Amino acid sequence: MHTEKVDTIIIGGGLSGIYAAFLLSKKKKPYVLLEARDRVGGRILSPEHQGFFADLGPSWYWPAINPKVNALLQTLGLNGYPQFETGMGRFQARDGHVETIEGYPMEPPGCRLFGGMISVVKGLCSRIPKDVIRLNHPVCEIERMENGVQVTVGRLDEKPKCRLFASGIILALPPRLAARSILFTPDLSYDLTQAMLKSSTWMAGQAKFFALYDKADWRKIGLSGQGFSLCGPLGEIHDGSSDATRPYGLTGFVGIPALRRKDSETMVRAILTQLSLLYGQAAGRPVSVYYQDWAREEFTATEYDQRAAHDHPEFQPPSGKTSIWDGMFHFAGTETADHLRGYLEGALSSAERAVSAVI
Numbered sequence: 348m349h350t351e352k353v354d355t356i357i358i359g360g361g362l363s364g365i366y367a368a369f370l371l372s373k374k375k376k377p378y379v380l381l382e383a384r385d386r387v388g389g390r391i392l393s394p395e396h397q398g399f400f401a402d403l404g405p406s407w408y409w410p411a412i413n414p415k416v417n418a419l420l421q422t423l424g425l426n427g428y429p430q431f432e433t434g435m436g437r438f439q440a441r442d443g444h445v446e447t448i449e450g451y452p453m454e455p456p457g458c459r460l461f462g463g464m465i466s467v468v469k470g471l472c473s474r475i476p477k478d479v480i481r482l483n484h485p486v487c488e489i490e491r492m493e494n495g496v497q498v499t500v501g502r503l504d505e506k507p508k509c510r511l512f513a514s515g516i517i518l519a520l521p522p523r524l525a526a527r528s529i530l531f532t533p534d535l536s537y538d539l540t541q542a543m544l545k546s547s548t549w550m551a552g553q554a555k556f557f558a559l560y561d562k563a564d565w566r567k568i569g570l571s572g573q574g575f576s577l578c579g580p581l582g583e584i585h586d587g588s589s590d591a592t593r594p595y596g597l598t599g600f601v602g603i604p605a606l607r608r609k610d611s612e613t614m615v616r617a618i619l620t621q622l623s624l625l626y627g628q629a630a631g632r633p634v635s636v637y638y639q640d641w642a643r644e645e646f647t648a649t650e651y652d653q654r655a656a657h658d659h660p661e662f663q664p665p666s667g668k669t670s671i672w673d674g675m676f677h678f679a680g681t682e683t684a685d686h687l688r689g690y691l692e693g694a695l696s697s698a699e700r701a702v703s704a705v706i
């Protein structure tokens with residue numbers, strides 16, 4: 348099989364990989380980005396409904412503590428709007444009964460993005476060459492060679508799709524997922540492999556729901572859309588409306604652990620029943636619904652992520668090193684960041700660190 352030679356390979360086209368690509372492009376450094384899925388964005392996913400983008404992955408950034416996100420939004424000419432929080436909240440007890448409660452304002456205040464979080468990925472992609480991103484390219488093997496690294500694309504149980512050779516790689520995916528799904532030669536050290544497996548992938552065990560409406564009837568009865576439930580299926584609910592006008596939205600995180608969640612149809616039916624109980628009959632009749640179970644996504648979650656993780660990921664590689672193999676292999680991905688690990692802010696800082704190491 349022919350082995351293609353490239354300068355740098357970025358593995359993973361989530362925010363950290365795409366941002367690393369943008370930074371390498373700015374430095375005029377050649378590279379290729381290999382993405383396993385048939386789309387870029389990774390945990391950022393925002394299906395469109397009549398020009399509105401419903402975030403099924405991240406939806407907030409926090410301007411007060413996200414300087415890198417703020418700067419990137421400015422570069423890309425994107426704008427946010429505050430999370431809607433006016434009105435009372437709803438609380439559902441374990442036995443199902445519902446009470447109206449004072450809302451909890453988000454601290455620090457969070458913002459949603461016009462165009463959904465995917466607009467960040469689209470903005471970055473429009474600023475990098477078209478031919479550098481290869482979709483449907485899952486990396487299954489990474490091998491250290493003399494003066495470089497060989498990367499094999501394909502499935503471990505099938506004939507390889509292609510091989511590439513580079514002088515350096517940026518591994519821009521959750522370390523746990525990489526340790527679980529990619530063969531490394533020579534073996535990564537025991538301590539590094541354990542550090543990778545122990546670093547939980549932020550939100551990988553979660554499922555998210557989004558319902559869209561032509562009217563926000565809950566606002567008319569003084570409710571903010573914020574809700575908490577101990578019986579579920581949704582455990583936490585927020586108003587996910589567009590800032591300007593239609594569509595209005597209710598969105599939330601499923602409170603049931605991954606292993607006990609049913610198929611998406613059953614989940615959506617149960618969630619709509621819950622929403623009509625919390626916010627009135629009309630909340631059970633949205634114009635559109637979206638549901639994403641991240642724990643079932645092979646390019647996000649592993650079997651270790653099926654248990655709910657509430658602690659933020661910790662990645663503690665031996666001696667704190669995020670570059671190995673004599674500087675030919677660089678970790679990126681939000682889980683490897685020094686600060687705000689797990690968040691978009693961490694994805695950006697991890698990419699900056701990896702790109703400076705490559706250069």
Ligand SMILES: Cc1cc2nc3c(=O)[nH]c(=O)nc-3n(C[C@H](O)[C@H](O)[C@H](O)COP(=O)(O)OP(=O)(O)OC[C@H]3O[C@@H](n4cnc5c(N)ncnc54)[C@H](O)[C@@H]3O)c2cc1C
Binds near residue numbers: 691
């Ligand atoms: C439901 C949910 C809600 C969230 N809410 C927020 C929020 O409100 N605010 C916030 O700041 N953060 C939030 N996050 C976290 C945020 O989404 C992540 O911090 C960020 O998107 C991570 O980007 P990443 O590039 O590090 O990883 P990922 O997005 O996971 O990207 C990794 C990429 O690698 C690809 N890949 C995997 N395996 C391979 C392989 N073998 N070969 C090639 N490619 C591969 C994947 O397909 C993916 O595109 C949320 C996440 C979820 C799931």
